[in-house]
Amino acid sequence: MDQESPYWIDGSVPETPGTGEYPDPWKKTEIIGTRVPRVDAYERVSGTAVYPHDVSLPEMLHGAILRCPHAHATVLKIETSKAEKMPGVRAVLTGNSPGADMPWYPRRGTFYGRLFDTNCRYEGEEVAVVAAETPLQAFDALRAIEVEYEVLPFVIDDEAALEPSAPAVHEGGNVVGEPRVRERGDVETGFAEADVVVERTYRTKCEIHAPMEPHGSVARWEGNKLTIWDTTQGVFSVQEAVARAMGLPLANVRVIGHYMGGGFGSKLEVGKYTVYAALMAKMTGRPVKIFLPREDCFLATGNRPGNTMTVKIGAKNDGTLTAIDYRSLGSSGAYAYGADSSTLAAYLYTCPNLRTEDTTVYINAGKARPMRAPGFPQGAWALEQAMDELAQKLGADPVELRLKNIAGVFQTDGGIPFTSNQLAECLRKGAMEFGWSEMRARDKTGGHLRRGVGVAACFWGYAGGPPSTVIVKLYSDGSVNLNMGASDIGTGTKTWAAMIVAEELGVAVNAIQIEYADTATTQYATSSGGSKTVPSDSPAVRAAAYAVKVQLMRMAAEQLKVDVSDLEFRDLTISSRSDEEKKVAVTALEKLDRQGVVIGTGYRDPNPEDMVTFPFGAQFCEVEVNTRTGEVRLLRFLGAHDSGRVLNRLTYDNQVFGGIVMGVGLGMTEERVLDPQTGKMVNANFHDYMIPTMKDVAIEHTCVPIDIPDNEFNTTGTKGLGEPATIPTAAAIANAVCDAIGIRVTDTPLNPIQLARLIAEQQKEA
Amino acid sequence: MSNKKDPTKRPEGGVTRRGFLGSVGAGAVVAATGVARPGEAIPEITSPEEMVQVALLINGRIHRLLVEPRWTLLFVLRERLAITGTKAGCERGECGSCTVLIDGRPRYSCMTLAVEAEGTEITTVEGLLDGEELGTVQNAFVEKDAFQCGYCTPGQIMAAEGLLRANPSPSFDEIRCGMSGNLCRCGAYPHIVNAVTAAAESKKGGR
Numbered sequence: 001m002d003q004e005s006p007y008w009i010d011g012s013v014p015e016t017p018g019t020g021e022y023p024d025p026w027k028k029t030e031i032i033g034t035r036v037p038r039v040d041a042y043e044r045v046s047g048t049a050v051y052p053h054d055v056s057l058p059e060m061l062h063g064a065i066l067r068c069p070h071a072h073a074t075v076l077k078i079e080t081s082k083a084e085k086m087p088g089v090r091a092v093l094t095g096n097s098p099g100a101d102m103p104w105y106p107r108r109g110t111f112y113g114r115l116f117d118t119n120c121r122y123e124g125e126e127v128a129v130v131a132a133e134t135p136l137q138a139f140d141a142l143r144a145i146e147v148e149y150e151v152l153p154f155v156i157d158d159e160a161a162l163e164p165s166a167p168a169v170h171e172g173g174n175v176v177g178e179p180r181v182r183e184r185g186d187v188e189t190g191f192a193e194a195d196v197v198v199e200r201t202y203r204t205k206c207e208i209h210a211p212m213e214p215h216g217s218v219a220r221w222e223g224n225k226l227t228i229w230d231t232t233q234g235v236f237s238v239q240e241a242v243a244r245a246m247g248l249p250l251a252n253v254r255v256i257g258h259y260m261g262g263g264f265g266s267k268l269e270v271g272k273y274t275v276y277a278a279l280m281a282k283m284t285g286r287p288v289k290i291f292l293p294r295e296d297c298f299l300a301t302g303n304r305p306g307n308t309m310t311v312k313i314g315a316k317n318d319g320t321l322t323a324i325d326y327r328s329l330g331s332s333g334a335y336a337y338g339a340d341s342s343t344l345a346a347y348l349y350t351c352p353n354l355r356t357e358d359t360t361v362y363i364n365a366g367k368a369r370p371m372r373a374p375g376f377p378q379g380a381w382a383l384e385q386a387m388d389e390l391a392q393k394l395g396a397d398p399v400e401l402r403l404k405n406i407a408g409v410f411q412t413d414g415g416i417p418f419t420s421n422q423l424a425e426c427l428r429k430g431a432m433e434f435g436w437s438e439m440r441a442r443d444k445t446g447g448h449l450r451r452g453v454g455v456a457a458c459f460w461g462y463a464g465g466p467p468s469t470v471i472v473k474l475y476s477d478g479s480v481n482l483n484m485g486a487s488d489i490g491t492g493t494k495t496w497a498a499m500i501v502a503e504e505l506g507v508a509v510n511a512i513q514i515e516y517a518d519t520a521t522t523q524y525a526t527s528s529g530g531s532k533t534v535p536s537d538s539p540a541v542r543a544a545a546y547a548v549k550v551q552l553m554r555m556a557a558e559q560l561k562v563d564v565s566d567l568e569f570r571d572l573t574i575s576s577r578s579d580e581e582k583k584v585a586v587t588a589l590e591k592l593d594r595q596g597v598v599i600g601t602g603y604r605d606p607n608p609e610d611m612v613t614f615p616f617g618a619q620f621c622e623v624e625v626n627t628r629t630g631e632v633r634l635l636r637f638l639g640a641h642d643s644g645r646v647l648n649r650l651t652y653d654n655q656v657f658g659g660i661v662m663g664v665g666l667g668m669t670e671e672r673v674l675d676p677q678t679g680k681m682v683n684a685n686f687h688d689y690m691i692p693t694m695k696d697v698a699i700e701h702t703c704v705p706i707d708i709p710d711n712e713f714n715t716t717g718t719k720g721l722g723e724p725a726t727i728p729t730a731a732a733i734a735n736a737v738c739d740a741i742g743i744r745v746t747d748t749p750l751n752p753i754q755l756a757r758l759i760a761e762q763q764k765e766a
Numbered sequence: 767m768s769n770k771k772d773p774t775k776r777p778e779g780g781v782t783r784r785g786f787l788g789s790v791g792a793g794a795v796v797a798a799t800g801v802a803r804p805g806e807a808i809p810e811i812t813s814p815e816e817m818v819q820v821a822l823l824i825n826g827r828i829h830r831l832l833v834e835p836r837w838t839l840l841f842v843l844r845e846r847l848a849i850t851g852t853k854a855g856c857e858r859g860e861c862g863s864c865t866v867l868i869d870g871r872p873r874y875s876c877m878t879l880a881v882e883a884e885g886t887e888i889t890t891v892e893g894l895l896d897g898e899e900l901g902t903v904q905n906a907f908v909e910k911d912a913f914q915c916g917y918c919t920p921g922q923i924m925a926a927e928g929l930l931r932a933n934p935s936p937s938f939d940e941i942r943c944g945m946s947g948n949l950c951r952c953g954a955y956p957h958i959v960n961a962v963t964a965a966a967e968s969k970k971g972g973r
Contacts, residue, residue: 041908044916045923046900047851047891054850135845136836212855212863212917212951261853261917262951294856490915490952650911654957658914661953686860686949693946694955699938701956 022539022605023504023546025711026645031503033707035650038495039509040488043259051259052231053291055218061090063280063290064138065273066128066145067300068120071154071364071679072167075118078128079146086144088137091283093129093276100279102245104272105335112335115245115272120149121169121334122365123680124299126272131280131288154364154679158308158331161361169334169362176332176339176360182346183355184411190323190353194314198389202311202382203747204730205671206331207304208297209371210691213261215301216291219277226278227254232270233263233489234527239519241270246278254520257487264662265370266302267489268529298684302369303672305330305339305360309382319396319404323353326383332360333367343461344379344727347412349387349405364679365672370529372659373460373723377666377730381748384456384731389744397440398455398735399431402618410612419608419712420719422642423457423616426706430640431455433704434620448627451635452740455620456728463613463719464532468540468604469523472501474548475597478572478587480505480512482544485525486537487517491722492651493533497541499648500716504545506571531615531720534647536604538716544602551598555591556584608712615719617641619660619728621698623736630756632737634664634698637729644719645709653703656725660701663729665692668750820884824849825893833880840864840875843890851891851920855949862948865921865928866890872928872947891920894927903927903965912961914952922948926962930969936962 026032043049068075080092093100095116104115116126128145132138153167160166161174168174191197218229226248232238235255243253260267273290281288292301312325326346330339342356391398406423409415431437439453471483482501488494498512515522525537549569556574557564560582567574575583592598607613622636639656646652669690673683683689690696709717734745743758817832822842829847840857843849843866852875855863859877866875867889894901900908903926913919922945929936929944936944941962950958 037908037911040916041911042900044913044919045891045904045907046895047849047920049916050850051853051917053854054844056845056848056850135841136834210951212861212915212949213853214855260915262915264951291854294858294861490913492914651914654911654914654954657956658953661955662951685858686856691949691951692953692955693949694942694958695946697953697955 022715023542025709025715025717026503029503031499031509033646033649036495036499036509036648037650038492039498039512039514040494049259051213051261052218052229052257053213053216053261055229055289057218057220057287060218060287060289061131061133061280061284062135062138063129063131063277063288064135064142065126065276065290065292065296066130066142066147067296068125068127068149069123069680070120070149070151071123071156072152073120073149074152075120075127075147076150077148080128082146083130083141083144086137086141088133089130089141090133090286091131091280092141092145093280093283094127104245105269115275124296124366125334129276129280129290131284156363156365156674156676156679158306158329158361158363161331161363167364169364174362176336176362179357179359180340181355181357182342185353187323187325187353187355191314193316194322195317196390196393197312197314198386198393199310199312200386200389200744200746202309202385204307204378204381204666205748206306207371207666207670208672208689209264209266209302209369210297210689211262211264211266214292214294214297215267215271215273216289217271217274217277218287218289219274219281220287221281225252225254227256228274228278229256230274231260231267232257233260233267233487233529235487235517235519236485236524237268237527238270238274242274242278245275254518257517260487260489263489264372265374265529268527269302269369271301294686295684298689299681300366302371303333303366304371304374305332305337305368307339307341307378309341309378311345311382311386313386313390315390315394317394319394319401321349321351321405324351326356328358330358330360331363331365331368333363333365335367337368339368339375341375341378341382344376344458345383347407347410348383348457348459349402350407350411351405365674372662373727376458376460376723376727377663380456380458380727380731381734384728385734385744388454388735388738399427399436402457403427416610416612419611419613420642420644420708420710421614421616422706422708423459423618425708426616426618426640426642427457429706430618430620430638430704433640433702434636434638436620439622450625450627450740451622452625452736452738453620453622454732454735454737454739455618456731456735457616457618458724458727459614459616460531460720460724460727461614462530462532463607463713464530464536465607466536466604468525468537470537470540470544470602471523472544472548472600472602473597474505474552474586476587476592478507478511480507481515482512482541483515483522484537484541485517485522486533487528489528491528491533491655492648493528493537495651496534496538496647500538500541501545504542504549506569531723534718535644535714535720538647538718539714540602540604542602542716543605544600547600547602548598551600552586552589552592555589559584559590605715611712613710613713613719615641615643615721615724617724617728619732621732621736623733623740625737625740625755627741627759630752630759632668632733632750632755634733636700636702637698638702638704639725640704640706641721641724642706642708642719643721643724644713645717646705646707647716647718649705652705652721655721656703657701659722659725660729661692661697663726664697664733667730667733667748669696671749818881820880822880822883822888823886824888825890835879835881837880838876839866839878839880839883839888842880843875849890849892853917853920855918861918862925863918863921865924865948867924867928870928870931872925889924891923894923902968903930903961906961906965906968910957910961910964912957913954918948918950922950922958926965929962930966934969935966
């Protein structure tokens with residue numbers, strides 16, 4: 001299998017045992033698939049939800065982090081004595097402090113740096129930390145720390161980093177690992193067979209995750225037990241990383257991550273701030289809270305690396321692809337990360353001859369982290385524009401060209417079948433609902449406002465699977481506790497989980513109380529990332545509810561003196577199929593009354609062998625380009641996604657639209673700008689680094705779910721949605737702009753500054 | 767900073783994110799970054815004697831407390847009064863997470879000093895509740911699923927509340943303009959428009 005170990009799994013993953021008792025796929029559902037407002041909506045809109053940033057404990061101190069202001073420098077000397085005497089300062093931590101000299105980062109058992117490194121490899125590398133009575137006192141004290149730096153030469157450009165004369169970010173050169181090469185068939189033969197070939201180089205710019213809640217933690221010790229409130233996508237991954245870094249037993253580290261204000265991948269990894277807070281809480285004997293200022297979040301909490309991608313595609317006159325050659329260069333930042341972007345190009349379409357090559361380089365900038373479908377929106381920007389250009393050259397409809405080349409199997413190891421692939425449905429139904437053919441056939445002449453339509457397709461390369469353990473408890477009064485370790489990062493995890501229990505047991509959604517995302521009180525779950533929370537955890541939720549149901553049925557059979565096979569379970573009442581008189585409400589079960597509670601444990605069943613599962617999708621957009629100003633108005637966006645069964649249509653729509661909005665950011669507004677003279681980020685704020693506002697997104701959004709359960713894959717028939725929803729967006733915009741004015745925009749962001757220049761060049765040539 | 771509080775004039779109108787940079791002083795930026803530069807003077811720290819007494823009218827209750835003159839309304843709400851529904855996103859007037867109503871108008875509480883907020887009527891997201899019952903805009907956000915992670919949501923709700931108080935029947939474009947000072951990284955904007963539209967209808971219906 002050509003799948004790497006999943007990026008969201010940090011360290012070891014326990015296997016979960018199968019129960020052997022799995023329910024059949026749902027035939028008909030009453031709650032699943034409907035629009036249900038979130039079970040925690042009240043808390044989120046009333047201000048009563050306590051996010052980690054809101055946590056305040058008695059005697060709590062506030063920490064602040066001093067960061068290297070240079071792109072590359074060596075710390076020669078740190079003088080903290082003045083800072084230590086500042087009002088309210090209780091502790092100052094540097095690499096020389098006892099217990100602070102430790103390797104970092106504990107990812108998959110390897111370390112890539114140190115908690116404090118005197119060799120600062122990017123602007124924002126941590127130098128010292130202060131804990132004080134108030135946040136302002138802590139920041140005041142940072143300014144009193146005197147640091148002597150030796151400023152070193154730096155490299156911030158991916159291509160420059162490959163030059164032999166480039167400053168070395170790490171010993172041993174700037175290439176991270178070995179370039180990753182994938183080969184299938186023979187591309188030279190493939191291009192020789194082609195009637196038409198397109199080739200072009202595309203570039204995406206570095207994007208910052210920028211969740212609205214800044215990164216941070218609160219740490220408190222009680223004896224040798226450490227409790228951490230962290231804004232994280234996975235409490236168990238934070239527990240493991242902190243325990244490993246600090247040499248603590250896992251059982252002594254409790255991580256609580258109830259509410260959290262967005263992550264998009266940047267909060268899959270543990271932050272140094274968490275360990276700083278724990279160390280300073282130990283030093284002072286008081287709880288310590290460290291939340292990063294927004295500028296620090298821009299500099300030091302991850303990014304989606306920019307990629308330079310050269311793609312060459314050959315096809316027959318009938319549209320059959322004969323060869324794809326794809327080369328990608330991306331940067332990991334100052335520490336190791338894989339900036340690959342080729343997976344989409346390798347597997348989305350059937351192509352017998354393929355070569356891909358991904359190279360990642362170190363540069364003196366913040367380390368990349370997985371960001372919503374890592375590598376895929378970049379790959380789509382290149383591949384899906386190349387497909388569009390190919391359609392133009394062939395005189396083919398872009399939808400038809402894609403339909404002709406949809407991959408029937410996962411093209412590796414001779415071809416592995418998909419459990420489901422509804423990409424054709426996404427394209428056909430999406431095109432129909434969008435009015436694609438009518439828009440393509442329109443009169444294209446006009447004044448300075450020119451309309452265009454574009455399409456792009458995708459799959460997403462992970463599907464989820466074991467482990468997941470969930471516990472459902474039903475009390476004698478019919479109320480229910482649901483216990484699961486997964487985080488609800490805003491995707492509606494708690495709500496679909498409650499809907500599944502309600503569907504199985506016939507209890508009201510609001511009768512279910514949920515315990516989640518706390519390593520001390522809930523069962524192990526992998527982090528919420530990779531669009532895998534629904535497909536990994538929903539079958540475990542269903543299995544747990546089913547286990548409760550099985551026990552209740554046995555109790556009813558005993559009480560009613562009938563065989564279990566004669567009983568049916570509906571709305572918390574169990575009745576005999578053969579004898580209408582014989583029925584009992586669950587709350588009237590004598591054994592349940594004596595026992596007090598029924599506990600059901602559900603495990604995630606294994607994925608089917610010799611098959612692979614991916615979500616698929618296609619997006620359509622209509623733009624209006626002002627050829628005088630280069631402004632692009634997004635008129636309409638439509639997302640048609642195959643993510644298996646829809647659990648909650650309300651949050652499903654929201655997820656699709658949210659993915660599109662984030663894709664608009666990649667395509668049109670966002671770009672990390674590093675100053676070539678200093679290597680420093682010049683737009684580390686929301687004013688200059690522009691994530692889309694309400695005025696930047698499309699006027700009309702439509703969601704067309706391809707709601708076909710994937711029952712081969714798991715017992716809820718679900719696949720993931722969060723990442724595919726953002727993969728094709730930027731490419732669809734570029735294709736629509738090209739349709740409108742005939743200009744192929746190869747670089748993000750597609751903004752008026754760039755487009756006005758390209759339009760002027762076009763007019764000059766004409 | 768003097769102990770005597772001058773009645774400060776507040777600028778008219780709301781604040782927009784992108785139009786704000788001009789009024790952010792360089793000193794404020796440096797203080798927020800915490801980067802020490804050689805030769806830079808360490809600022810004078812306010813001593814306890816220099817703290818100022820203020821009385822803040824928040825959600826209908828008067829809170830009397832001592833503040834440092836540099837403390838923002840956001841800081842006082844969250845760190846001194848533990849009214850944490852109002853969120854901190856950037857603390858430099860760009861994201862809108864900290865939006866509250868001041869005399870009925872949406873304002874960024876991170877850009878408002880606590881001392882300037884004295885004498886005004888401050889409403890936070892908690893102030894829209896009637897006992898435990900959600901207000902009209904809050905209900906509309908629930909029903910239309912106008913959020914994902916929920917962190918920007920109190921600010922979005924206050925911006926919507928302020929918009930609807932000033933303009934009970936906003937057009938689509940007026941909603942987009944009125945809400946454009948509040949960022950949502952989850953991208954719930956399409957549903958936020960639906961919620962604001964629904965809330966406007968409900969408010970006309972008598973609530």
